[in-house]
Amino acid sequence: MSTDTDHTDLLDDGLDDGLDDGLGTHPDEDDLAPLDERSVSLFEGDEGGLEHAQRVALVALLKQRFISARTHPRDWQVLVEHERVLRSRLNDLFLELQVDRVREVAWKRQATSETGARFPTLLYDAAWSREETLVLVHLRDRLRAGLASGDARVFVDRDDILDHVQSFRPAHATDEAGDEKRARNAVAGVIKAGLLIGAPQDDRYEISEAVEPLLPLEVLAELLEALRRANGAEPAEAAPAAEADLFEEPADQPEPQEAR
Structure with missing residues (x-):
């Protein structure tokens, strides 16, 4: 029997696979291929507007239930420095960024419409x-x-x-x-x-x-x-x-x- 209060996971199979692996799924940036971090064009045909470190932090926010200064120090520092742009990218996906600066923890949650309308969602509730x-x-x-x-x-x-x-x-x-x-x-x-x-x-x-x-x-x-x-x-x-x-x-x- 499960309780009535839920926690959220990602629906998309690719993202969910990363989430299910827990904290160990987020690669250390030392293991990633060397890139020109000053450039926002990271691969052929790339039309994204975020720098490499910002994208890595965004992926961490999407894949993990939360990030913190303790578990994801580099991503946390990027989030602190670029909170507005990361918040904007999550908002594009109907997600809200929650940040507790005292405990240095950040997480996402499903956005809710002011009119009561339902948004498309990447998250599902798991009791x-x-x-x-x-x-x-x-x-x-x-x-x-x-x-x-x-x-x-x-x-x-x-x-x-x-x-x-x-x-x-x-x-x-x-x-x-x-x-x-x-x-x-x-x-x-x-x-x-x-x-x-x-x-x-x-x-x-x-x-x-x-x-x-x-x-x-x-x-x-x-x-x-x-x-x-x-x-x-x-x-x-x-x-x-x-x-x-x-x-x-x-x-x-x-x-x-x-x-x-």
């Missing part, structure tokens, strides 16, 4: 599973706690994540092996989304700074409500206190922008 929802909420909680303690980077153990998901198993659940497999698949899915930094076989991961802007309070509320409906019961007794911490906004940080 987070119940287990992925639990992982995301836990990561947001751990990230906020670590940053509040002064940690520049926040890490989490695989077993800690799995134990958290396990704590939400309904009392009537009997498929222990199946539940464990779904929990492990959820961790792998969040790694693929780029919100956990590390290899699937690792025992410890860094939590991406993108978790908070991509999971703002209103989306978190929807996820938790959908989780309760999917679970068919209230979480464990300790959950309300944990949720209170999740919904308490730090005084020294701006309200995150909405992302779906």
Whole structure:
């Protein structure tokens, strides 16, 4: 069973293939063929108006769920310097560019018409599973706690994540092996989304700074409500206190922008 709150992927097969490979699909610019980066004509018949680095950053924005100064430093720097032109190119595709400069994260989302008309779309909605929802909420909680303690980077153990998901198993659940497999698949899915930094076989991961802007309070509320409906019961007794911490906004940080 999946939750009602969705995340977005690219429809086009070529772009989607890159997205599915996660952070590792974006090539380092050192591996790309040498080009005259001062020229906007990069191949025969090229009528594009962007320089090489701008195009690479645009492709990264299209292929990845998000880019950040941590995961895509060169693309992030290009975006900071040329935000307007990259925003314009995304707008041509009915996409909006969202930028959180405090956390140094940027992502795209589907544009919505002021008149309610539907735009053609490159994105489709893919619902987070119940287990992925639990992982995301836990990561947001751990990230906020670590940053509040002064940690520049926040890490989490695989077993800690799995134990958290396990704590939400309904009392009537009997498929222990199946539940464990779904929990492990959820961790792998969040790694693929780029919100956990590390290899699937690792025992410890860094939590991406993108978790908070991509999971703002209103989306978190929807996820938790959908989780309760999917679970068919209230979480464990300790959950309300944990949720209170999740919904308490730090005084020294701006309200995150909405992302779906």
